[in-house]
Every structure is written in C-alpha cells, then in structure tokens.
Amino acid sequence: MxxxxxxxxxxxxxxxxxxxxxxxxxxxxxxxxxxxxxxxxxxxxxxxxxxxxxxxxxxxxxxxxxxxLSEKMSEEGLGMFIRNDGVMFDDFLVKRVDFEVGRILEECQTFVDKIEHPVSVGDFMEQKFLEYLDACDDTNDLRQMKLELFDWHMRFQVIDNSCQNMRRLSAKYWGSYVCLDDTAHYNLxxxxxxxxxxxxxxxxxxxxxxxxxxxxxxxxxxxxxxxxxxxxxxxxxxxxxxxxxxxxxxxxxxxxxxxxxxxxxxxxxxxxxYGIGKIYLIFDEKWWGNWKGFQFMWKSDTSYEEGEEWIRHVTGFDEVFNQPKVLIGWVGGEGVKEMESLTEDEVGNTCINVLRNFLPDFEIPQPNNVIRTKWFSNPWxxxxxxxxxxxxxxxxxxxxxxxxxxxxxxxxxxxxxxxxxxxxxxxxxxxxxxxxxxxxxxxxxxxxxx
Ligand SMILES: Cc1cc2nc3c(=O)[nH]c(=O)nc-3n(C[C@H](O)[C@H](O)[C@H](O)COP(=O)(O)OP(=O)(O)OC[C@H]3O[C@@H](n4cnc5c(N)ncnc54)[C@H](O)[C@@H]3O)c2cc1C
Structure with a gap:
C-alpha cells in the first residue's frame, strides 16, 4: 500500500x-x-x-x-542575517551563535544512552543558551541580538525536524538519528x-x-x-x-x-x-546580486497584520539549486496550516511585502509566479x-x-x-x-x- x-x-x-x-x-x-x-x-x-x-x-x-547527481551541493541558512528594523547582523556574531547552538545540539545527542535526560530538545536548548548568555559579559543590545539569532535557530530546527515546536522533540532520542558520513545536501x-x-x-x-x-x-x-x-x-x-x-x-x-x-x-x-511548507517565488530576473539568501530576525515587539502571522515562522529566503531566478522560503510550526489555507497570490503578496520591508535597498519586483506546497492538506x-x-x-x-x-x-x-x-x-x-x-x-x- x-x-x-x-x-x-x-x-x-x-x-x-x-x-x-x-x-x-x-x-x-x-x-x-x-x-x-x-x-x-x-x-x-x-x-x-x-x-x-x-x-x-x-x-x-x-x-x-x-x-x-549534480556536482553542486547545497547549504541552507546562508547569506544576509537581517532584522525587521533594517539592522544587519555581522558575520562574526552570526557564526558565534551558530557555533554555540551547534555545541548545545551536539551535547543533546549524548542523552540517547542516559537514564537521566531533559524532556525536550527545546527545553535543553533554551536552558543551555541562557546559561551561555549569562556567562557572557554582553551589553543589553548584544544579548538581545544573540537571543534573536537563537530564535532564528529555533525556527530553523522546527522546520528541519518538521515539528510543531521544539518542545515536541524528545531530547532522549535526539541522538538516535544517524547523520551519514557528512551533512552535505546532494542535489539531483x-x-x-x-x-x-x-x-x-x-x-x-x-x-x-x-x-x-x-x-x-x-x-x-x-x-x-x-x-x-x-x-x-x-x-x-x-x-x-x-x-x-x-x-x-x-x-x-x-x-x-x-x-x-x-x-x-x-x-x-x-x-x-507534523508539517513544513515551501514557498517558491519565481521572478523574471535575479534581483539579489550575489547574496545566497536572506535570513530574517524579528524584534520581539513586532506586531503582524491579521492573516499574516504565519510569516513569522519563515526563516528567510534562499537561492534554489538549478533555478537562478527563484527564491525559496521555508515555513514551519504554527505557520504551515495557516499558509496552506491562503491562496498563492496571498502567500506571494505577504512574502514580497516582507522582503521589501526587510530589504529597502533592493528593488524587489513582483514575482511572475508563486508556488507553495500543501502537504498538510494532502489527504494521503x-x-x-x-x-x-x-x-x-x-x-x-x-x-x-x-x-x-x-x-x-x-x-x-x-x-x-x-x-x-x-x-x-x-x-x-x-x-x-x-x-x-x-x-x-x-x-x-x-x-x-x-
Ligand atoms: C516538503 C518536504 C521536503 C522534504 N525534503 C526532504 C529532503 O530534502 N531529503 C529527504 O531525504 N527527505 C525529505 N523529505 C522527506 C521524504 O520525502 C519522505 O521521508 C519520504 O519520501 C517518505 O517516503 P515513504 O514511502 O515513507 O512515504 P510516502 O512518500 O508518503 O509514500 C506513501 C504513499 O502511500 C500512499 N497512500 C497513502 N494512503 C494511502 C491509501 N489509503 N491507499 C493507497 N495509498 C495510500 C501515498 O499517496 C503515498 O504515495 C521531505 C518531505 C517533504 C514533505
């Protein structure tokens, strides 16, 4: 069957x-x-x-x-890390938080053989990241920026693991997934x-x-x-x-x-x-120059237009293998069902508005087509x-x-x-x-x- x-x-x-x-x-x-x-x-x-x-x-x-197989491999979450008030995060800071999150997730893998373990990956990540922040002597602004990057990682992991939120992931079994030889993404x-x-x-x-x-x-x-x-x-x-x-x-x-x-x-x-969604924005021209992607950080006091809350669950937009004029946005968690309930035009319009707000220095045209997935709604x-x-x-x-x-x-x-x-x-x-x-x-x- x-x-x-x-x-x-x-x-x-x-x-x-x-x-x-x-x-x-x-x-x-x-x-x-x-x-x-x-x-x-x-x-x-x-x-x-x-x-x-x-x-x-x-x-x-x-x-x-x-x-x-193509010789070209892909990586996700690259490019510009930018907040919705236009602040761009510098590379060193992005890499510092990335390293810390990677270290915490590696530590989480060790629970697979242990009797004592935290309940969820989400609990463990939050606890460990706060410990890390408390051990740093950061200004309030820097601490806030690190928390915003951490929030991006949480959204990324929710999508990667196709779960509703990180509390729905067992910390004990985090290490049971065996990553083969390397973490490369091979393209067909x-x-x-x-x-x-x-x-x-x-x-x-x-x-x-x-x-x-x-x-x-x-x-x-x-x-x-x-x-x-x-x-x-x-x-x-x-x-x-x-x-x-x-x-x-x-x-x-x-x-x-x-x-x-x-x-x-x-x-x-x-x-x-649970589910994840993809949104493909298909343009007539590649307007983003040499950037490999745009990763979105949201200020915690951001309010969203009614019917557009789902956009908060998008990590950003990345280039697509073999499609030079296409960007992909990934949506996870609570945002997926909401995104699937909208028309492709509505989804596309929200994405373009958000891209224009985040990236005021770019001339962003309307896409000529928007394709989004509906795996949740697929009854099979x-x-x-x-x-x-x-x-x-x-x-x-x-x-x-x-x-x-x-x-x-x-x-x-x-x-x-x-x-x-x-x-x-x-x-x-x-x-x-x-x-x-x-x-x-x-x-x-x-x-x-x-
Ligand atoms: C958006 C998305 C991105 C993904 N990205 C990746 C990736 O990059 N790399 C990767 O390795 N994996 C990825 N996956 C996961 C991967 O696609 C799945 O793990 C895999 O394809 C599942 O195969 P399956 O045979 O177990 O199930 P399915 O592919 O779901 O096959 C089951 C089949 O059963 C049929 N069926 C269901 N009910 C009935 C019924 N009542 N009677 C008859 N037939 C029925 C369905 O129609 C379906 O064809 C992704 C999945 C999604 C949705």
Whole structure:
C-alpha cells in the first residue's frame, strides 16, 4: 500500500528476491508520494524532498549509477542575517551563535544512552543558551541580538525536524538519528523524481494501480489472509500487506479490522508527525546580486497584520539549486496550516511585502509566479515527515514495535514500512527506501520458509 520510496523499495526487493506476485496500490494519480518534481523555466523544481542526505546510502549509489547527481551541493541558512528594523547582523556574531547552538545540539545527542535526560530538545536548548548568555559579559543590545539569532535557530530546527515546536522533540532520542558520513545536501540534476522513474522502470507497470485508495483492511482469521478494499470498489485478497502510508495517514486510518496490536497502535499514536511548507517565488530576473539568501530576525515587539502571522515562522529566503531566478522560503510550526489555507497570490503578496520591508535597498519586483506546497492538506500524506516526541521516551511507548509484523496464527499479515519505521534514518527518503527493502526481505524470509 503506497508507491512512495518505501513502497517502491519493497517492490524492488521482492522482485530482486524472485517474488513477482505482488501489486502496489497507490491512492494518488502518480507514484512518488512525498517526492514530486515539476518543471519551471525548463528546469526541474522539487515540491517535496529535494536533497539526498549523505553518501553512504542506497539512493546515493543508485543516483551515481544512473548519472543523476549534480556536482553542486547545497547549504541552507546562508547569506544576509537581517532584522525587521533594517539592522544587519555581522558575520562574526552570526557564526558565534551558530557555533554555540551547534555545541548545545551536539551535547543533546549524548542523552540517547542516559537514564537521566531533559524532556525536550527545546527545553535543553533554551536552558543551555541562557546559561551561555549569562556567562557572557554582553551589553543589553548584544544579548538581545544573540537571543534573536537563537530564535532564528529555533525556527530553523522546527522546520528541519518538521515539528510543531521544539518542545515536541524528545531530547532522549535526539541522538538516535544517524547523520551519514557528512551533512552535505546532494542535489539531483534532473529532479528527485528521476530516482523514482529509475525505480519504476524496473517494475512491471501493470502491477502498479494508481487512483486506488485503500479504505478498509480486514485481516481477521476468517479472511484467511488480508482483504483490502479500495475506494474505487476494487477488492484485493493477499497473503501479506506492507503498509507504507505516512504516520499522519495511519494515525487517522479509518478501518483496520481487527485493530492493530495495542503496542503498535501506541507507537503510531506517540510518533510525531507534523508539517513544513515551501514557498517558491519565481521572478523574471535575479534581483539579489550575489547574496545566497536572506535570513530574517524579528524584534520581539513586532506586531503582524491579521492573516499574516504565519510569516513569522519563515526563516528567510534562499537561492534554489538549478533555478537562478527563484527564491525559496521555508515555513514551519504554527505557520504551515495557516499558509496552506491562503491562496498563492496571498502567500506571494505577504512574502514580497516582507522582503521589501526587510530589504529597502533592493528593488524587489513582483514575482511572475508563486508556488507553495500543501502537504498538510494532502489527504494521503497529512504532513511532511515524522519526529520523535517526548512520549516516545516511555519504555512502553511501542517504539520498538514499529517494524514488527502483525501475525495471525503465526503468519505475518501486516507489516509497516516507510520513513517513520526506520530506527535511525527516519524522516528521509533513503530511510523510507531502506525500510521498504528491509521489510520486504523480512516477509520474503517468511515466505520461503513456508
Ligand atoms: C516538503 C518536504 C521536503 C522534504 N525534503 C526532504 C529532503 O530534502 N531529503 C529527504 O531525504 N527527505 C525529505 N523529505 C522527506 C521524504 O520525502 C519522505 O521521508 C519520504 O519520501 C517518505 O517516503 P515513504 O514511502 O515513507 O512515504 P510516502 O512518500 O508518503 O509514500 C506513501 C504513499 O502511500 C500512499 N497512500 C497513502 N494512503 C494511502 C491509501 N489509503 N491507499 C493507497 N495509498 C495510500 C501515498 O499517496 C503515498 O504515495 C521531505 C518531505 C517533504 C514533505
């Protein structure tokens, strides 16, 4: 169930192992799930995932094999750091705070093996940053500027972790995410769906059913397998079902009968799933010279126009790989749902007003197009990617059950896969792919034993 990275990864693994008797049921009109590439000015632009994180993973190797990787890598949060009263923060100060936040987050990674730990990453960051400030002999103005930079980092982390706020991130599990070889962001020169297409080319087309939303999963003993009912009235009977829908979808999935085992359901309930948004401003000309981006700091007494509060959750605007006339703004936390509820014109107008206010020395034209994402509103995704909440710290949170198959009379009938099921590469495309491959291999082991 699902033709995203995990579903395709599972299908490829089954094929590789000689098991061809499967179908992929996908609710949407196209494959890829949270990967979607469109074309702007004849070049690819990614609406969903856009970078490969690290070299040492199967998707990186697949991209190299098919010559899909660009030599250019990306970094985020670069360029001018500027406040809404026009004050530009000097590089040294920006780097000083960046270093301090990095140090605090590194320290937070050590809690993964400890019994005693703070509740959330947000609590820990605030406590440690205030300790750092108290140990400095700064003027009030400088202290205030450091706090404003710290606030930028908090907004950045909220987006990076796709959570509602930093208190929703478990400090204990902060170190459980394994960052591969380096922190570089690798770009795909033809867009992310070039990887999806390479995978789909190795699968028989007739096995992928699009527009086929699964609405009921019945796996009681009386079905002698799994009965899968779809919204287009098709019914599939299968021995095993790999579910790769997002945790956001699973949290609200209407009919699974019998209900999933309590611990597995608890794990799904406890796992965090929230959203982020991208806003692409497409201009006729590149008006920002050599700047790589503009990062926004807000004075704490700023008041926002009604209906524009969401803009506070945008970290700033960055250049976009392979799109010389496009800027991207990332929005997180409470701002995402609000942004999704507006029209693209409204979103674009607010962004342009804010850019003009922050950057009075630039002549900023109206964009000729605005594209923003709506992953929260997508009923088959309902957010962006998972994060680990403080509820997951409880040893009875079910966390260790996520990848365990659900057995009926000794037969694994249901098994979850997807980004949220990977114990150390959750939230990523390669985590989703690896999880699909691993879960398919688990099933296959069972099938050949039978
Ligand atoms: C804006 C954004 C930016 C991101 N950036 C990056 C990045 O730069 N790098 C990175 O590594 N990751 C990134 N990610 C995360 C990455 O996209 C996901 O982790 C990954 O694609 C998830 O794959 P998946 O197969 O687990 O789930 P999905 O891609 O969600 O696939 C599940 C599929 O199941 C289908 N489905 C759902 N319900 C049903 C149903 N009832 N019946 C049938 N089908 C159903 C869905 O339509 C979907 O196609 C980003 C995500 C977003 C949203």
């Amino acid at each position: 699902g033709a995203g990275m995990a579903g395709l990864g599972a299908a490829l693994k089954l094929t590789e192992l000689g098991c061809k008797d499967f179908v992929i049921l996908e609710a949407q009109e196209e494959i890829g799930g949270r990967i979607k590439t469109i074309t702007v000015d004849g070049r690819p632009l990614d609406i969903g995932a856009q970078w490969l994180h690290g070299k040492d993973n199967p998707l990186y190797h697949l991209a190299v094999k098919h010559d899909l 020169k033809y867009g992310y769906d070039s990887l999806i297409n390479v995978m789909a080319d190795s699968l028989p087309k007739e096995r992928i059913h699009l527009d086929c939303e699964v609405t009921e999963i019945l796996y009681g003993e009386e079905h002698n397998g799994v009965k899968v009912i779809c919204s287009n009235n098709q019914i599939f009977y299968c021995d095993h079902l790999i579910i790769t829908a997002s945790i956001g979808v699973l949290k609200e999935f209407a009919i699974i009968d019998p209900p999933l085992p309590t611990l597995l359901q608890t794990a799904i309930d406890n796992m965090g799933f 995704v309902k957010g962006s990617y998972c994060h680990i909440t403080p509820e997951c710290d409880d040893p009875h949170s079910g966390m260790d059950k996520m990848s365990e198959p659900v057995f009926v009379r000794g037969v694994p009938r249901i098994i979850l896969a997807g980004e949220a099921v990977h114990p150390s590469h959750y939230s990523t495309t390669h985590g989703a792919f690896e999880s699909g491959q691993e879960q398919a291999a688990v099933l296959h082991k069972y099938i050949i034993r039978e």
